[in-house]
Amino acid sequence: MGAANRQIARGAVFSPVSAPAGEIATLGWFVLGVAAAIFLVVFGLLLYSVVRFRARASDEPREPAQLYGSNQIEFAWTAVPVLIVSVLVLTTIRTIYDVQAAKEPPGALHIRVIGHQWWWEFQYPDLGIVTANELHIPLSDSAHPTPTWLRLESADVAHSFWVPRLAGKTDLIPNKINTMWIAPHQTGTYLGQCAEFCGTQHAMMLLRVIVEPRPVFDQWVAAQRLRVPSQSVEPHGRQVFESNACVSCHAVRGTSAHGTYGPDLTHLMSRQTLGSGVALNTPEHLKIWVDDPGRMKPGVLMPAMNLSEKDLDELIAWMVTLK
Ligand code: CUA
Numbered sequence: 001m002g003a004a005n006r007q008i009a010r011g012a013v014f015s016p017v018s019a020p021a022g023e024i025a026t027l028g029w030f031v032l033g034v035a036a037a038i039f040l041v042v043f044g045l046l047l048y049s050v051v052r053f054r055a056r057a058s059d060e061p062r063e064p065a066q067l068y069g070s071n072q073i074e075f076a077w078t079a080v081p082v083l084i085v086s087v088l089v090l091t092t093i094r095t096i097y098d099v100q101a102a103k104e105p106p107g108a109l110h111i112r113v114i115g116h117q118w119w120w121e122f123q124y125p126d127l128g129i130v131t132a133n134e135l136h137i138p139l140s141d142s143a144h145p146t147p148t149w150l151r152l153e154s155a156d157v158a159h160s161f162w163v164p165r166l167a168g169k170t171d172l173i174p175n176k177i178n179t180m181w182i183a184p185h186q187t188g189t190y191l192g193q194c195a196e197f198c199g200t201q202h203a204m205m206l207l208r209v210i211v212e213p214r215p216v217f218d219q220w221v222a223a224q225r226l227r228v229p230s231q232s233v234e235p236h237g238r239q240v241f242e243s244n245a246c247v248s249c250h251a252v253r254g255t256s257a258h259g260t261y262g263p264d265l266t267h268l269m270s271r272q273t274l275g276s277g278v279a280l281n282t283p284e285h286l287k288i289w290v291d292d293p294g295r296m297k298p299g300v301l302m303p304a305m306n307l308s309e310k311d312l313d314e315l316i317a318w319m320v321t322l323k
Helices: 002-009 021-052 071-100 214-224 235-242 283-291 309-319
Strands: 109-116 119-124 129-132 134-138 148-154 159-162 170-172 178-184 188-194 206-212
Touching (some): 021 071, 109 134, 109 159, 109 170, 119 134, 129 134, 129 214, 134 214, 148 159, 148 170, 178 206, 235 309, 283 309
Parallel strands (some): 134 206
Antiparallel strands (some): 109 119, 159 170, 159 188
């Protein structure tokens, strides 16, 4: 949704709520300060020269005296930039090293992030949870650090995981595993965006990170571990789901659907958005989405299901029970 773009446009990189985004923002301000100082000096000298040495009516119509070669001036305009660039390089290397060399503490949470065209799969291997597009993680306070360690992979093309208020971008590359970590110190919902062009719907490969106090996160985990009860409500809708192509791409634990090509739908209604952030997750949007997802997200890999109105209504009535 547009909301994600607005937040990024507001300069979210400069309002970090997590390590390592904090360190990166500090470095960003420093580099911006140095660049601003250089800009002011250069522009100030330029402006001074333009005003002070502009042509006057009383000037004789000839070129001013030309100066050739000055060792002192050439030395100064070589040495000063070299010094400035060295300072920028060293501070940048130090920040990158600090971020990459961080040791994983014992309390760290492990998450496998898999980029797909055009959605995010989040697996919590230690907790037995699979979800999509909305990443729940616990708050990490300095007394009891519980950072989240992300293992980034791609199922198809290159993507990039970027939640500006939490951390810098890290690419998800086919046949390669990248890692990154985040240790948020403020609860809330933080918006992110795929930051590597990955096809038609790259711009609508949005994500949310929901940072919760540990007890709330633990409740979420417990709810996500539940399976769909076998004596299901809305049995007709469930039947429509299980007898259509839905099951070859989607999984709903507790049913015969074990597909892994699309998002796991076991707890679909616990998510705020549909189609990786393309619309709010309401029954009305869900109905449009299932009927023909290309209307909301042109180019999406999920086909239009072409169900009868009756089947569609029953299917949605069952899907909204997947809490
Ligand atoms: Cu995934 Cu851009």
